[in-house]
Amino acid sequence: MNGPENPNPNYTCFEETVNLSEFQLSDYLLLEDGFKEDLSAKMTANSEENSGGSSNGFAHHEDGERRNSNIRCKRGKNKLDTGIRVAFRTKSELEVMDDGFKWRKYGKKSVKNSPNPRNYYKCSSGGCHVKKRVERDRDDSSYVITTYEGVHNHESPCLAYYNYRQTRPTVDAVVSGGWDPQAPPHYSS
DNA sequence: CGACTTTGACCCGCGC
DNA sequence: GCGCGGGTCAAAGTCG
Numbered sequence A: 001m002n003g004p005e006n007p008n009p010n011y012t013c014f015e016e017t018v019n020l021s022e023f024q025l026s027d028y029l030l031l032e033d034g035f036k037e038d039l040s041a042k043m044t045a046n047s048e049e050n051s052g053g054s055s056n057g058f059a060h061h062e063d064g065e066r067r068n069s070n071i072r073c074k075r076g077k078n079k080l081d082t083g084i085r086v087a088f089r090t091k092s093e094l095e096v097m098d099d100g101f102k103w104r105k106y107g108k109k110s111v112k113n114s115p116n117p118r119n120y121y122k123c124s125s126g127g128c129h130v131k132k133r134v135e136r137d138r139d140d141s142s143y144v145i146t147t148y149e150g151v152h153n154h155e156s157p158c159l160a161y162y163n164y165r166q167t168r169p170t171v172d173a174v175v176s177g178g179w180d181p182q183a184p185p186h187y188s189s
Numbered sequence B: 001c002g003a004c005t006t007t008g009a010c011c012c013g014c015g016c
Numbered sequence C: 001g002c003g004c005g006g007g008t009c010a011a012a013g014t015c016g
Helices: A009-017 A033-049 A064-072 A157-166 A171-175
Strands: A023-031 A085-092 A103-110 A117-123 A131-136 A143-149
Touching: none
Parallel strands: none
Antiparallel strands: A023 A085, A085 A143, A103 A117, A117 A131, A131 A143
């Protein structure tokens, strides 16, 4: 995946936690202030290109611009200030993919013009205010659209495990007693 | 019993 | 100002 910095680098975990044959990442979008107008332009262009049916989960939302602004400006007290939103469109049988973080579901809404409900999740890690929305593509329910908002202020349990494995000893180190299995993992910061 | 999910109510921004 | 639609809250229910 080549794109802007992924706020959820734990996707490396998919190698170990998800059968890759079960889904495929087909779209990746970075949605933040600086990209807003550009995105709208792309949506317009795409909807023209794909008139009569789009394969892009976002291009066909006529009200895309409004949806885009709504993500940010809800309830002043909860106004998001992270500015980072990343949307993934994946082909998956699973409604919720295990991305290594622990999520708490806090809402579910049926969305206009979509037969599929949208689910809302917050990162259940204390002090982390990252949210994600999960909904199935209204045109092709085999696709799941996942939108992340914000950046985790902690490492995912899965990534911690991954890093830990990166520090696994060589056979020689174990044999020679140079590795302490009880020692905490080393995190590269 | 604590953590999590469900779900209806409520809040707020936006368009008309 | 009103209604609509999306996002969030919070109480109740469920599960391990």
